[in-house]
Amino acid sequence: MSETGVDALPAHPLLKNDYASEWLGIELLKVDDGHATITMKLRQEMLNGFGIAHGGMIFAFADTAFALACNPHTGSADTITVASGVDINFLKPGIPGRTLTAVADRRQQQGRSGIYDIQIFQSVPGAEDEVLAEFRGRSRTVPKPS
Incomplete structure (x- = not known):
């Protein structure tokens, strides 16, 4: 098991070789068709x-x-779903040491x-979590690269 605990994540083929998500320390809380919830701690x-x-x-x-919600957690032999474009709006500053949660839903x-x-x-000590940013992704399903 890695220091970040990525090896303990629920199965999703996308995470098998996702070294960026491992470095970020992302934990997968929930994944369903068209939905994903993940967390990470904001480090120095x-x-x-x-x-x-x-x-x-924050974007990564x-x-x-977004990628976890777009791609089936059962995997696909023939296709992958990737971003064709995205927009992000930053609403508040991310504070070091706080836990971030991203909730992705297909519209x-x-x-x-x-x-x-x-x-x-973003977690707020002694209060409800606050919205840090809003991200809208446009996806496209394409053949798997050979």
Whole structure:
């Protein structure tokens, strides 16, 4: 088992060789068809020069939830689903040491194209979690690269 506990994650073929998610320390809480919930702790090496979460770290975290929701947890022999475009809105600064949670949900699926919304929450000591960012992903299912 790795230091981050990634080896203990519930089975999802996408995580088998996902070294970025392992480095982020992502934990998979729930995955269903069109849905994923993940968490991670905001560590010092994820901060920018202002001492708050680097936007790229928040984006990568949300992108992992997006990928998990897009791709079946049973795997696919022939196809993968990837981002065709995304938008992210940062609403609050990410505070070091807090736990982040991303909740990804499919909104629409038409043929090979889909739309997913991902909310990123931040824990707040003694209060309810707050929305840190909103991410909307557009997906496209394509043949697996050979």
